Amino acid sequence: MLRARTRSAGILTRRRYCMESRGQMVLTMFMLAFGYQNDAWRSPDSRADEVGGLDMITDMTLAAERSKLHAVFFADSADGGPLLGGDNRGVTVYEPVATLGALAARTSHIGLIGTASTTFSEPYTVARQFATLDNLSKGRIGWNIVTSFTGARNYGLEEMPDPEARYRRAGEFVEVATKLWDSWDRDAIISDRERGLWADPERIHRINHRGEHFQVEGPLNIPRPAQGRPLLVQAGQSEAGIDLGSSVADVIYTMQSDQERSKVFYRDYKRRVEAKGRSAEHVKLLPGIMPIVGRTDKEAQELSDELASYIRIDSGRRTVEKMMDVQIDDLELTDRIPPERMVDGPRRMDRWRVYRDYALEHTLGELITELSRAMGHRWMVGTPGAIAENLIEWFDGRACDGFNLNPPSVPVGMNAMLELLVPELQERGYFQHDYTGSTLRERMGVQQF
């Protein structure tokens, strides 16, 4: 955990050159209706009994829209296993494509980002879904491209294909989806009533894709997306993940717990983007952050302590076992996991190493709390001023282009984050006071099509 520090207000005045050279932060919000911190839904204030319904996520999205956030973001997985243990940890209750369609009708400015797996779907399906969503929402849609690490047995597979194979498929998947969106010229719809031509056949093209994984003739049977292409989001941190993200994504979600390491990651990532002939400025790197905000330090600490009291140690143990692939039955909470049990290997994800490094220096009890708090993302407890200052330090230091805000609990932790922290960033000139531009791509400052 990082405890926010306070500095004199003078340093916080935004330097002019920053505004000119970097624009402002991009902020999105992770939509976990149970709250990002595991077990936060046990709070008597939560709306746990409404999860699955539209009203509560509409309220969340409208709250984010009132705060002028660029977008809300829905993760996804195809694995309900934890529910058999009475646990909703890591279970995504809202199927993103259907959910974004409903939210598009209830919102007007905020971006809507949803996850779809390249391992468990087909490009023609995903291209149609996201083209439709983008048109329904007038250009506010983003696709978070994932290769999934669980769910094989729900799709007729014994185990997940290895990461390299998944990423090879993902690369071709995105290529095909992009060709399909481009299969309609911008001005293909002519509505020529006289000649009886709604679309001009000259301006709609077959793609005739023949590749290792997909044979797709095209064209798409849905008009070109309002943004040309929906915003593309990616979160891989392995070599193959970074290769895909730096080739195609406009926004990169990432897990960074240390500012210096994040700066290195940021610099390296942007270099790789440029090496691929793309503009580094147009690719936004957004680490996750879970701010527990209070008007005073005492208020923030009380909320933090309250949320900590909800953490279930037994399911926390299972989370550690699952996320770290390690056996801990015989360990007390005051023990450390013996290093020899945590064996690295090519199938390990980057975040596994983050957890491993933490486990090497902390007790099992502390590790359970840490993973339950923010699943490896940075989390902070403090006043809006102190937390804003820390976020600004990361932004000014080029450790990131903004943040994916993880609301610790819903609605209490989320409201404190949106109503106290975001205005603090706005007052200091680091975050927009209103929406500009007309599409999510324009508002995010990424490439236009």
Ligand SMILES: Cc1cc2nc3c(=O)[nH]c(=O)nc-3n(C[C@H](O)[C@H](O)[C@H](O)COP(=O)(O)O)c2cc1C
């Ligand atoms: C903020 C964030 C959100 C993510 N959302 C999803 C998701 O919804 N579904 C999923 O399968 N993976 C998700 N991931 C995992 C990534 O897609 C990726 O698999 C992970 O970061 C490991 O990278 P690697 O596969 O390149 O090793 C997310 C990761 C981050 C940091």
